[in-house]
Amino acid sequence: MAAVKKAKAPCSAKPAPRAKAGVRAAAKLILLGPPGAGKGTQAEALVREFGVPHISTGDILRAAVKAGTPVGRKAKAYMDRGELVPDSIVVEIVSERLRQPDCSRGWLLDGFPRSLAQAEALEGSVEGAGDGARVVYLRVNPEAVVERLSGRRLCRNCGAGYHVRFMPPSKEGRCDKCGGELYQRDDDKPATIRTRLETYGRQTAELIERYRSRGILLEIAGDGEVQGVREAVLGAVRRSLSGG
Numbered sequence: 001m002a003a004v005k006k007a008k009a010p011c012s013a014k015p016a017p018r019a020k021a022g023v024r025a026a027a028k029l030i031l032l033g034p035p036g037a038g039k040g041t042q043a044e045a046l047v048r049e050f051g052v053p054h055i056s057t058g059d060i061l062r063a064a065v066k067a068g069t070p071v072g073r074k075a076k077a078y079m080d081r082g083e084l085v086p087d088s089i090v091v092e093i094v095s096e097r098l099r100q101p102d103c104s105r106g107w108l109l110d111g112f113p114r115s116l117a118q119a120e121a122l123e124g125s126v127e128g129a130g131d132g133a134r135v136v137y138l139r140v141n142p143e144a145v146v147e148r149l150s151g152r153r154l155c156r157n158c159g160a161g162y163h164v165r166f167m168p169p170s171k172e173g174r175c176d177k178c179g180g181e182l183y184q185r186d187d188d189k190p191a192t193i194r195t196r197l198e199t200y201g202r203q204t205a206e207l208i209e210r211y212r213s214r215g216i217l218l219e220i221a222g223d224g225e226v227q228g229v230r231e232a233v234l235g236a237v238r239r240s241l242s243g244g
């Protein structure tokens with residue numbers, strides 16, 4: 001459990017920002033939330049506040065493949081065949097990343113685990129990924145997500161983004177910048193969003209229950225205004241790390 005003091009290893013990666021004074025416990029954080037819950041924004045806030053590296057599974061998977069590491073090559077074989085990379089390989093890549101020196105004071109895991117099986121595999125290979133972690137779960141009202149995401153529009157011509165309610169173009173259906181036609185991506189159609197939310201809920205239900213029953217789940221209403229959600233998230237993690 002005790003961290004062994006080691007000489008600082010040379011590291012080419014950008015150092016994680018220093019944690020603010022007063023934060024003592026290593027912040028091992030897992031961020032959960034359905035599509036449209038605003039995870040990206042909250043991940044940034046957590047990384048800044050606790051001075052931990054942001055470990056996004058998609059990013060490190062791509063990095064391992066690009067670097068051609070042994071496990072990266074295994075993953076690439078699946079990706080080349082258009083198949084999903086198996087959990088065991090993702091766990092290997094994640095645990096390899098979490099052993100890097102910049103993770104010694106904690107980390108923020110984003111996008112993983114997403115199922116009970118993945119969580120069990122992770123806990124088997126990473127110290128502190130179980131009871132030592134704090135799980136921030138951004139809970140959202142599905143219909144609010146549908147409303148927000150389904151309002152997005154893109155310009156066919158220049159790619160500019162709009163929102164029918166929050167950032168409407170001055171002329172309906174036309175791009176302000178180039179006059180191009182605005183359209184809705186298939187991913188932003190209400191039926192698609194509902195399906196993705198349902199899938200996420202099904203995959204993560206047992207996972208969330210596991211974390212809740214262990215008392216490490218920090219459940220935050222993610223629907224409100226960004227600033228308020230951020231304060232709720234940071235406050236909950238701070239209290240939890242200080243044992244309060």
Ligand SMILES: [Zn+2]
Binds near residue numbers: 160
């Ligand atoms: Zn345009």
